[in-house]
Amino acid sequence: MADLTCKIAGITSPNPFWLASAPPTDKEYNVVRAYEAGWGGVVWKTLGEEGPPVVNVSSRYGAISYNGTKMAGLNNIELITDRPLEVNLEEMTRVKKNWPDRVLIASLMVPCEEDAWKDILKRVDETGCDGYELNFGCPHGMSERGMGSAVGQVPEYINMVTKWCKEYTKKPVFVKLTPNITDILIPARAAVDGGADAVSLINTINSITSIDLDAMSPTPVVDGIGAHGGYCGPAVKPIALCMVGEIARDPECKNIPISAIGGISNWHDAAEFIALGAGSLQVCTAAMHHGFKIVEDMIDGLSNWMDDKGYKTLEDFRGLAVPNYKNWGDLNMNFETKAVIDEDACIQCGKCFAACEDTSHQAILAENINGERKYSVITDECVGCNLCELVCPVDDCITMTPTPSDKPYMTWGEDPRNPINQAKKVS
């Protein structure tokens, strides 16, 4: 049996599966249920400063159902915790005491003032929590009050607040980044420079999930109108993977540990993030959709897959995909792959033909032989785009098959077809 022990920024949890800061971690009751179900850790729902009450509106979530699949993407307009700080701290203390082997991270969001951060750290330190996550990510509501992503979009603020926190606590500091920026490396580097022990990403993405065409308002509709919310769930996983990969391979980020978040729904997603350098994994939407019990397959599936692959610990495959994440300019122009259709497996739906004929390279031949529909690849026309393989509803029916070649590895920079090289030739 593989060992799933997870170590990140000096914190150890029995498995890498943590619940992200959100409603599933809003109180002792939920967190204890989560631990009982097997979650390795939680990031408690973001705490704010004492005083100004946080009040949520009614009608808070919207979702994308895609082809009958519920909640392919989830959107919310909730704020940070709306329970009194005192109550949260008392519960956190008790939870950590009763569950010493599980991780408990405190997520914090207070105004950009040194004293505010100093005060909150002092108070929360007493809970015995394992570390902090600075919520610089929430893109709605709190950002209108100059917090959350309003901080996360200004690298100087990230840097400044991180430094304060590192000064006022000895516990590890995770900086939670917002994806609502142009280049994730800029805030990430600001956090690294500020002394962050780890980064967590992604928080939610600015979104309007849908327009209610009767109310003529974005959803969720609050008394006839809507505001943009934060998007998460399976739909955002590719965006999160890309941002995690950017940081993992960036020399200036200095291998900062990453707690990956965004659409993680099963062990397979988890393994992908770890392969791309993630340390721990945080989950929100999948738990909100299916309940805490999903962690069982996350743990069991990851462990079985690791056994099959011969990986004994998470370190054995962590980051293995990072060296293979390159830029387009590093790709081999001499690589060629072609579609091959397995006629026996083909159910003759013609999806590949429609896709290729209408939108790609007219590289699929549609025939009707004695009433039998037959689809085959015109190999010379196939550019190896993968579209037919992607649309085909049958597993392993269309296989992209690399053409054997003895041509050397050649990037676009080295390619004679590149105008720069042609200019060189002329000169």
Next chain:
Amino acid sequence: MSDLAKSKADENRADIEPRRLETTEYEKNFCDVLTPLDRNTAVREANHCLFCYDAPCIDACPTSIDIPSFIKKISTDNVKGAAKTILEQNIMGGGCARVCPVEELCESACVRKTQSNDPVKIGQLQRYATDHLFARDDAQLFERKASTGKTIAVIGAGPAGLSCAHNLSREGHDVVIFEARPKSGGLNEYGIAAYKMANDFAQKEVDYILSLGGIEIRHDHALGQHITLDGLRAEYDAVFLGMGMGGVNALGLDNEGLEGVDNAVDYIASLRQVDDKATLPVGRRVVVIGGGNTAIDMAIQIKRLGAEDVTLVYRRGTDEMGATDHEQEFAQTNDVRIKLWAKPSKLIGENGHISAIEFEYTKLDNNGRLIGTGEFYTLEADMVFKAIGQNFDAAPLNGTLDISAKGKIAVNDDGQTTLNNVWAGGDCTEGADLTVVAVQDGKKAAASINKFLAV
């Protein structure tokens, strides 16, 4: 002389022949009834499952398999994990996936059935997961705890006995199974319809169970013949009785000894054991009496062996039939004629062989009791099969323990009999006569025995 002319000329002879079909047809007729799911279909089907909370299907499974969890695991390609979730609760999950009347059990409770009459195909997914596991090199999922030095005797290597033995062995006890027949598996090996247990699956499952270690099977050892319950109680730390039913109900008519009148279970047993099904004698016109799954299985299998005309006669209506709607429908699609509301009244023979059977129409009287109407009809028959139920044969127990009002071994909720170190389960105790129930009984008794031995 043509075949037809020959049979006309020799009217006194019953028309019973082997090899009624082309050689290739036997294989086709007795291969797996259900095509195993491929990955594509399995994953799609798994995604139809809602991963319900406290799911009703779990309650509807006698062995309480965590169905949503194993299906979730299939959806993420953690198929080995799915198999483990199944086998942890039900060591014969592979067999049950093939034989359970799922439309009455797990699938009947599926909320997708309530929503759109489209229940998740739980049985087929269970088979997908267990088949995957058995094809793996690392199929062994279980370990035995440190040896306790205790030994338990189990009577019968059927589902109840094997399940009990496996659960006891996991706890570190040694088990000796005494089995009257030359092969293990009980009715999985000798009774279940051949097309449900294709490719010798019953033996593969037994092998898997035994691969854990700690279980010895002594074949051709019958309780009451070679061993006694008193002897076992003295020699072993505990005893589990999983001996099935043994007895077959008779019609109570004259002439039951005529040639060509047979018990369905006996014919099915020889069908399951014969190397070449083409050698089995098959009547041209066959009548099966009974309304349970055994009757249905008999009728379908004799039809699939080439009988021309198969009629199943049951004394009540479809609703009262023990066979599920699904089984009844399957019989009809196999060209079995089902006649209701009639009971056999006379077996008619010629030269010592059955030639026809007379039935009396039945109805319910004002008190809801079944009565004959006094009107009769006759069906010509070359073979008649009795499938009107089995009964527990208590003789091997020699009166050592209490028998329930329904004539089975009396047990409490833990499967314990009236003798303090003897447990029983499966068909020899009360409760539905199903493989999955036998497995659960064996599991439950093992837990109770384990507790008993710990003190």
